[in-house]
Amino acid sequence: MSTANSHDDNSKYLNNYKFIGIIGSGASGVVYKVLNVINNKYYAIKVVLNNTVIRDKQNLLDSIFNDYFENDKYNTHNEKLKNRMILNSINFHYYLTNEFNYGIKKEISNQLKVHKHKHIISVIDIYNYQITNYYNIKNTNVTFIIYDYIEMDLFTAIVEKQIFQNATDTTLIKKIFIQICRAVKYCHENGIYHCDLKPENILVDIENEHAYLCDFGLSTTEKSLCDTQSIGSTFYMAPERVIDYETIYKSAVTKSSPTYSCDIWSLGIILTNIVCSCNLWNLPDPKKDQFFKSYMTNKSVLLDYIEVSTSFYQLLTLILEPDPLKRYGIDDIIESVRNIRSFTQHGKYANVDIYDIIDDDTVNEEEIYDTDFSNGLVSHDSSETMVSLQHNDTNDKEGVFYGGQGVTVLRRPTLQHSSAPFNGNGQAITI
Template identity: 30%
Template sequence: MSLDNNLNGVIINNYQIIKLIGTGAYGLVYLAKNLQTGEHIAIKAISKIINKKISKPSDLLSNKLLEFFNNGNSTINGLKSLDLVKLSNCNIDKDLPPCPFLKEVVIHLKLHQHPNIITIHQILDFNYCIFIIMDYYSEGDLFVNIVDKKIYQNSISLIKNCFIQLLDVISYCHSKGIFHCDIKPENIMVSSNGSKLIIGDFGLATQCEFINSKICVGSSYYMPPERLCQLNHNLSSSIEYPSNKGDLWSLSIILINLICIRNPWMKASEQDPTFNAFLQNPKILLKILPISNELYEILIKCLIENPFERISLFELRDLIINCNKFTKDGPLSKIDSLDQYMNLNQECLIPDYNNSTNSLEKKKSKTLSIGNSPILNQIYNNEPLNVLKFLSNGKNTGNMEPMISIHHINHINNYDNYSLMTNLSFNMNMDLEQQVGY
């Protein structure tokens, strides 16, 4: 079988590849068909081959897969499934090396039973990668539905319903001690004619309640100012800032996206003229955005430069439910039928930070301790390591061991050039190109 730079038609166990739908630093996402049921699914292939000399492992993975299938192979059969329960119960710091693809999978599995988080059905182990079998959403991501389809521009209740779903699912993540750190429209899938949102892509997620101010993680349009401390002189670069307040900031920008179909600024940096003007006079939002005074009062409680002073997700939820108008005029300035889309009596899961192991009162971030772990010592010495062996339900069919480098821990120090208007996300740290929420 000869392939022209794609895997279209290739069969992996019972799944036939239809087309490539997204790429990232470590992974490739394909639309595929379940040959037993006929339903469409998404397959994310994440590279095992991680080396500091390779800037984008997904390119190498793509070449390896093409080479394999062009060498007379059109089908891969008998790939073993990894044990999802074992994976979900893994302690990232103790049980696994700090490897990006394993970290993402473990974090995702700890959360994926929530109805607003993409479900992982199976993980197949191959020589060069793991194949993650997930739900496919034909309606696309939130970006497409906001910018191209414009399905939210005429209904307050639809926006409220969807935004409250986001608040609730992120509150759920926080209650589990997990912080997304890369909330943006491309990482949110849409179903049910736009009325249901599903979060995906936990590649930059963390279990650290506080993030060092020197770590720049996320996508620039949605990144809070504390992740850009070197560009914001009002914030100290010598302390750690709460991860949950960073997610709150990102959600607030998405709320603006839903209502205004635009971003307020390019990045929350003093070097950005619009954001700098906002710091000097927050009322500039009323001039650059068609928002109501009521929504303005909500936004300025969220978009506070000092994250410790921002309101909570629960407070934001209550304010949104009781907001009567989002814009000064037009369809979003009038209350429509709330019962059409939402149940205003639904309860939000509020993380109990005062009585949990991930208490924010401690104001101390979990750190990765190397200690005497043989796995981590192997990583630091750049030795070959097969970390998936104990997670397999059967014998590993691949004979190539993954090469893992400590240099690929998610410590992010550069900026990306993400633009809502281009639907492309470039994260210079992780070399992330177009993401599709998986």
């Protein structure tokens, strides 16, 4: 077996972490699966080029490592260090005691404020390296963030593995969803609003029936947002992020709305994903999505559209309340889901048990570090920003007619990976 000081292969290492392969990627970052060769546990490393679009994701590590070993500052002839970068860990205190308004620093800072909760993915370590030349871009900061590794996200569990459709325990939906709600509640109690809740940003350990909230890239500490300030992914955005109050209520009651309500709305869509394996609409805008327009006029279209039970329909209308000031509270959602006796009109979820919560909101007060190399405070450049991509909506224009109601609505959108999320300026971004 390889150790930190003796490598018997050509793998790349960051301190004690051996890179295994790519998990996923975006415009400015790539996430890798890694093995800590000291404790023999798997982790995930998010590698972010600050304020720089990645030109070649498959060869990103080669670019970074080549720069590292060509740099005289790091050059070494010690064979034991071949293919291994050695960087000092950044003390978490740096992120927790400074204010950051954008970019990877803001993401890290917000997550560190809540990552001790048992249903939020933990940050294990953070490293920084300044690459001297990346495709003729000079002195670009590279941030390495090490997280606990969970193999499956909620999207995969719903669509590819069909975990909930095949589950013998009808309370599994309740267990997982209530854990997600508790994680979101803890964030709100600590002044953090996720703003991009969706199945891809929730990891699940189905064997242990455990959910983890992750990816705080769009999170904010702002308690209110201006109407139509687009933040999130279109399937999961609240209507106030797309259309203003005046459009909905014919009068400009307010020009801003509470940020926490956006997360509440997203939870309602996620619960629908889990129960029905579908999305409700592509965008909560009555001018652009015919079914959402129908829902705004007559919420009961849900009963036929996704064949939910009356009790679940009533709960959904309270969560998916277009008025953010009247939207259901998170404690009410948890209690309602715990006690609901049916989700669907037919099938296994037409009759479900009450869920007696035995879980708690334990917070882990211990920080876990890779202590072999965790010393020293590394300085950071504060100029990084998230890189924007163009968003492409999936427009499904096949209409269907629901008998007796005289309402033409769009065919139910299939549950698919969300397009790039929007930042606060209405621009789409990834990692």
